[in-house]
Amino acid sequence: MSLPLADSPIRPPARSSDVRGPFLFGLAACMIGFGGFIAFSAAVPVASAVVAPGVVAAETDRKKVQHLEGGIIEGVFVQEGQAVQQGDVLFRLAPVQAETGANLLENQAASNKALLARLLAERDGLEAPDFSALDAGSKVMSQAIADQGRQFQERRASLAAQTATLGLRQKQATEEIDGRTRERAANAQQLALIETELLDAQKLFDLKLIVKSRVLALQREQARLIGEIGRADADIARAGSTVQEIQSQISELLQRYAEKVSEDLRTVRDQLNDIDVKRRNAADVLRRVDIKAPRTGVIQALGVTTIGEVIQPGAMLLEIAPTDEGILVNARIKPQDVDGIRVGLEAQLRMTALPHRTTPTLSGSIVSFSRDRIVERHGEEPYFLARVRLSEANVPAEVHGRVSPGMPVDVIVPTRERTLLSYLVEPLSDAFARAFRER
Template sequence: MLIGGAVILVLVVGLSVWASVSPLSTGVSAQGEVRVEMNRKSVRHKEGGVVRQVLVQEGQHVRAGQPLIIYNDVEARAAHDVLQHEYDSLQAQVARFSAEAQGKTSVDFPPELMSRMADPRVSGLIRDQQVLFTTREQLFQSQNSVLSQRIDQLQSQIEGDQTQVDSADEQIKLTKDEMDGYQILYDKGFAPKPLILRYQRSIADLSGHKGQLLSDIARLKQQQGETRMQMAANRDTRTSQAAEGLRDSQAHIADTAPRLTAADQALDQTVVRAPVDGYVFNLTQFTVGGVTAPGEELMNLVPSNAPIIVEATIKPQDINKIHEGMPAKVRFTGLNSRWHGPLDGKVIMISADKISARASGLQPAGPSASGAGPDSFYRADVRIDPQELTKLAKTTQITPGMPASVMLVAGKRTVMGSLLSPITDTMRGALSDQ
């Protein structure tokens, strides 16, 4: 008995001491929900049109750049494809003309085209330009081959004539030697004059033949020079034609490129993308085939990194107990309380007048004061410190409309003070009446 009494006494004393020194937060409790008006991003489409696909749902989390809605792109794609084909064709022509102008034996098509060889239109353009290059190259080489053979033939004739010239020189030399021998005999009267004249005629004939051969050699060399000039002219013509084609194609590319860029943008704009990471709400488009007007709002996005604002409903009888800058403790009632404690926040705005719950869509916490009406409340916006969100699990997502309980902290008092507060308040009221 004594031991039991002692234990009870110790417990009573211990609880009394704990209740006397343990602090509790005091203040105003309220209900609220996560709101988004302060940070929402309005998503619109400049041109409007016929909706082909709606890729998101209300409340869905999206990443920046993620497609949200796709519009009918038949006209935009047709215009884009025409310009893309024209641009690709010009690029292929530029590659061919460049190869011809530089005298290359093959065409180096740009990597941007080669990477799209799986596209039949692109592979067809490359094949056509390659065939045209090969045909023109073969024609050029064939012409050069004929002219080169002509030069070789002329060279053979020159060499043949030169051989005859050398032979004529040798015959003239031998004939002169023979004539000189007979000339000595003729001078001594031992040889007839007609013999000397016959040798002189032979030398003259040989000299004339030699002159004809030299003339032929000169003519043949001239023909060789003319043939080489024709080869050079063919090469220059090919180069100049390729250079002219290159300039024209590059000029057309300069004209087509900005139009293709505009068509790219027009096609890309048929896909409405998320401007930021965030959550979809107020989605207005649900029907495939629906028509939207230019600039019509399609949905709103709440940025993921935006400060969390809890809009709390304050009972009219509590309005004098709160003020801007007041600290707050927030719990998200939709989450398991075992996994997160209260998050610190601060009151950043208090409505100047009462608000109708029916008009606002919010439900005030608890019964209202007499005369205020059951549907009236004050609004207090509580901003949660972003650093506090790290207390939540990484997989936790705070979404618009999520319910929350809010404690607006007015001060602290002990547990004992809280227990005795009703008694002391009653006594204080009784003394005031006396």
């Protein structure tokens, strides 16, 4: 048996150099963990959403208040930021010009109505115009009735005088015809007697019982009577033509009178229709002397504050931001985020202008979405406009009163659900899809 040397070092027992067990254990743990993560990523859904900036807007735009005719401001009854109800009087214009125009048209209407009554009486041959349908209580109307009644009598008398003059001439011509007819009859009777006497005298002259001068005297009387009868016939014919001519003149006079009355009737009716339209317009202008709020809302951009100020036709006086309508949010969606955005999607609204701790996330839905991108000014980033209607039933009363047009909003629109694995792999797959394309 040999003993170890005294100077030989004492060595510890050798450790086992086999590490495969822990390594395999760690590798298995990593693979199990990675596989579990992959399985978890493939199974767990993750909601995808688009976040877009937005602005609260009224359901309709602010209403501009203008005046069609313009005028002079007589009263200002509102201030900037004041709440008004639909129908409240905002301004009052001086009514002088509108009232003057309306009164002038009333006077024209009264005169034309009285004129119409007079013309109808002349057309129908009445003894006097019928003014019973007119309001004689008006001073203007009573004066118009008096004027037209007087004109009716004057025109009636003038027509009667003209027809009477022509009738007198016609009567004289008729009397001349009667007289000459009687003269002709007498001459014809005398001629018949002379002819009988001449026949007897001729027989006696042939028997030499009377002288020739007696026969010649009877022949001269016969010739004279024949001439008188011829002149009577000519006078009767001339007088007959005069009677016919005068009758034609009377008929023509009455026809011209009737045609003039008919023409005046058409003219006055057209004028009354035109005046009626102008009166309605004038009444409308007079009603617009009081400029009223077209809707309920808050006064903004008040441009008229001074009494006596002249406003031009169509000038903008103020704007009214509506407060009685539903609230919409105009959200600007980036072009790369439009996939999956459609009308009807639910959206979450965060009012960034209100305290986050006390303001809940509001809900809404997309009611419209632009079909093409919008570029407002050159150099600005284009966007798609999505209009989100706020679900007011879910808005607390204390929040609803603080939401007003113009407030900034963050709009969150959930678009689709996908797994965590697809969420992680999609950027890599997109990069590969772009990288392995030939140029």
